[in-house]
Amino acid sequence: MLKEKIDQITALGLDAVAGAKSSQELNDVRVKYLGKSGEVTALLKSLKDVPNAEKPAMGKLINDVKVKIDSALAQREATIALAERKAIEEKERLDVTLSKDNLEQGALHPLTLVKNEMLNIFMGLGFSVADGPEVDYTRYNFELLNIPQDHPARDFGDSFYINPDILLRTQTSCVQARVMEVTKPPIRIVCPGKVYRPDDDATHSPMFQQLEGLVVDEHITLADLKGTLEEFAKKFFSPSTKVRFRPSYFPFTEPSVEVDLSCAMCGGKGCRLCKGTGWIELLGAGVVNPAVLDACGIDSKKYTGYAFGVGIERATMIKYSIPDMRLLFDNDIRYAKQFK
Secondary structure, three states: OHHHHHHHHHHHHHHHHHHOOOHHHHHHHHHHHHOOOOHHHHHHHHHHHOOOOOHHHHHHHHHHHHHHHHHHHHHHHHHHHHHHHHHHHHHHOOOOOOOOOOOOOOOOOHHHHHHHHHHHHHHHOOOEEOOOOOEEEHHHHOHHHOOOOOOHHHOOOOOOEEEOOEEEOOOOHHHHHHHHHHOOOOEEEEEEEEEEOOOOEOOEOOEEEEEEEEEEEOOOOHHHHHHHHHHHHHHHOOOOOOEEEEEEEEOOEEEEEEEEEEOOOOOOOOOOOOOOOOEEEEEEEEEEOHHHHHHOOOOOOOOEEEEEEEEHHHHHHHHHOOOOHHHHHOOOHHHHHOOO
């Protein structure tokens, strides 16, 4: 009687394993036949009703059933796992043959293009690139640059202060001061980066970018500055570009100059861009004030230098005839596409 039941459960168990279509179904079969309350476990419990003389033989048959079903489960599990893995791979497969016609190529922002071009020009002239923090001490933003406490630029309404001693830098000249404080001449650097001032109109932004340059060495003169800026202007705009210096005043340079370029649009004849003058103001520059050199620990009796600073937004507007600076920050993709 028990022998027939063993044969029946063996056949049913193997058929159930063969008919399982998924890992879940296979697990249900395992529980039904080999679980704690399963069919094979019930067979083992029924041995107590078998005569002692037959128990060894019946016990062996029941163990054989367990081994057969367990072996069948393992084989079927491997087959199902392979099929399920292939199904997932097929579902998640990336079709690399899809057409690229609808994929648009990105473009660098015009400010990035101009900044990279400027850096390439100055690095070609022997300058290295220096960087510094955008949140800086007033010591580097003002004191070391010979900007006194009562200067209008230090008013709380003209800068973004964190506290009386820390602010968002208003110029990348901070980097120049930091470099001069720890570096012995000769120094030949450009300092690109973001600066912050509370201005917002067609030609000003609360956040904008500058690229400043500094050279400190023996026997540096205003003529060296003009030669450098003329070379930069010819490479950045056109070989026919002319440079004009006008006297000005900056606390950190003496003498100081405003630098004008001949209008790239009309060639100096006068047009809407240059307001009929033939010249466009681009940047400020000058010979480094001896007070700045001394404050940064450089002997002003032995060394001289020149410095200049250009707004990258302004240079971009001039180069591409952009009338309103706010166009550069509108995030209009159509605008950026023009510079591919």
